[in-house]
Amino acid sequence: MMSPMSELRPRWLSEEERAAWLALLSTTTLLPGALEGPLQQAAKLSLFDYNVLAMLSEASSRTLPMSELAARTSASLSRLSHVVKKLQGRGLVERATHADDARVTAATITAVGAELIRDLAPLHVETVRGLVFDQLDRRDVADLARIGRKIVRGMDAGHWILRTPAP
Amino acid sequence: MMSPMSELRPRWLSEEERAAWLALLSTTTLLPGALEGPLQQAAKLSLFDYNVLAMLSEASSRTLPMSELAARTSASLSRLSHVVKKLQGRGLVERATHADDARVTAATITAVGAELIRDLAPLHVETVRGLVFDQLDRRDVADLARIGRKIVRGMDAGHWILRTPAP
DNA sequence: TATCTTTAGTTGTAGCTTCAAGTAAAAATC
DNA sequence: GATTTTTACTTGAAGCTACAACTAAAGATA
Known part of the structure; x- marks a missing residue:
């Protein structure tokens, strides 16, 4: 069910998309382990x-x-x-x-x-703050919620986190 | 090395932070499996x-x-x-x-x-588009790159993806 | 009411990830 | 130049996850 190659749906990603993709992939790869370390130790x-x-x-x-x-x-x-x-x-x-x-x-x-x-x-809250929220400003936090919810919605429109309306 | 509870560094997360946190956690949990499915099958x-x-x-x-x-x-x-x-x-x-x-x-x-x-x-590109970029507009993509790079930088300031300057 | 289907969860197993420990070569120190 | 330390991996085992197959109860259908 693949669409044909075209300018409207190019084969690979734009420069902006690639930057976002690599950042997302690295985050999903690294973050769980970083969050788990302190819990595992403690x-x-x-x-x-x-x-x-x-x-x-x-x-x-x-x-x-x-x-x-x-x-x-x-x-x-x-x-x-x-x-x-x-x-x-x-x-x-x-x-x-x-x-x-x-x-x-x-x-x-x-x-x-x-x-x-x-x-x-x-x-655990300190770990989350240190790894995530200390790195972000207020605008980033709002953007992250908005983007994350969109991605989750694409995978599971009825996901639990979407029951709570966006803040 | 934990900071004492205070208004400046509250014990739990604000409403906005919690929404962002749940969205990020759900994304990191669900996305890898969703990306892998087609590769595993094919x-x-x-x-x-x-x-x-x-x-x-x-x-x-x-x-x-x-x-x-x-x-x-x-x-x-x-x-x-x-x-x-x-x-x-x-x-x-x-x-x-x-x-x-x-x-x-x-x-x-x-x-x-x-x-x-x-x-x-x-x-694979179609999977990535379908799960991520089809859900996002141009502003989201720029925001995602910016936020993802910040989170990665917090975990590993010399990470490979940071060698390329932000677009 | 007997059968069929769906829902809710469990289990066995293969394969993947992490952690700790080990090897061997190169670099630093003495 | 001999020892020590660091770097760059490799390995074995324990634990976690995904997948397929299974059980059993509830609901639907006939």
Whole structure:
């Protein structure tokens, strides 16, 4: 389903597009590891582990169905299932079958897990600030939100982050 | 080395920062998989495999030292070494010890590898356009380049993409 | 109400990434 | 010129992710 080569849809990218593309690719390659380092050191948690726990700790009643948790962490159900199993083994979350619909598993953060996230949050916020927001001015932050949401929308028009209107 | 809580450096993020943060995190989580799908289907190549081969094919004499290739793909030498070994096993690259400095290994794309990338490039460009640039207007593209370069600069001030001046 | 389809999640496995440790050559220091 | 340090990788193993196949419950259809 490829369009033919034409001036309107050129084969490669313009100079501006290439600069943006390389910057985006480098960012997506480097940022996760840079964000994870401190979490790994402090608590042997991956960035994804942290996000799973953070999403649960922010949820009302500290519980979410696996599907909803997968949506909020942009993960497949398979990936999430493996990780929640691991976190359960560490005593940070629990799993329970939903009463009304036995297909649904609800994950709940434990007191230990909640305490861990509470203790880790300041460190993680500092990492995020240091790597991202300290590098950007106010206009950049607004632009980043706008652009990021557009890219996410292109991949998943119903993505969780789009439920909240743009600020 | 954490700063104390204060109004100047608040504990969590502002509403604008949170929107930008969630958009960035979702993008870095979803985009690599979305970019990789077509490459995986068409040629059993990961996105990183593709980038390695693409960087080699763009290099003069189709050869780069492992360190330079690692820099251009934002990868660790370890990661690159494993992947180049695999690609060598598939006949897509070759490795040779540098004559002047025996510590240096130079990776070279083979004719087969170069042909593969040439054939795959239009597909990949279409994927990149569809996922990224079709979602953005001209201003977004300029903003993305500017913001991405700032974030990369914060992680690695000497990063390869910064050698090229901003357009 | 029996069957079919869809939804929600789990599991096994292959392959990829990271980390720590190791090798060997070159450069620096003594 | 002998030792030490640094540079440029390579390697093995542990853990993570993606994919395909599977289970089981709920909803739809007949």
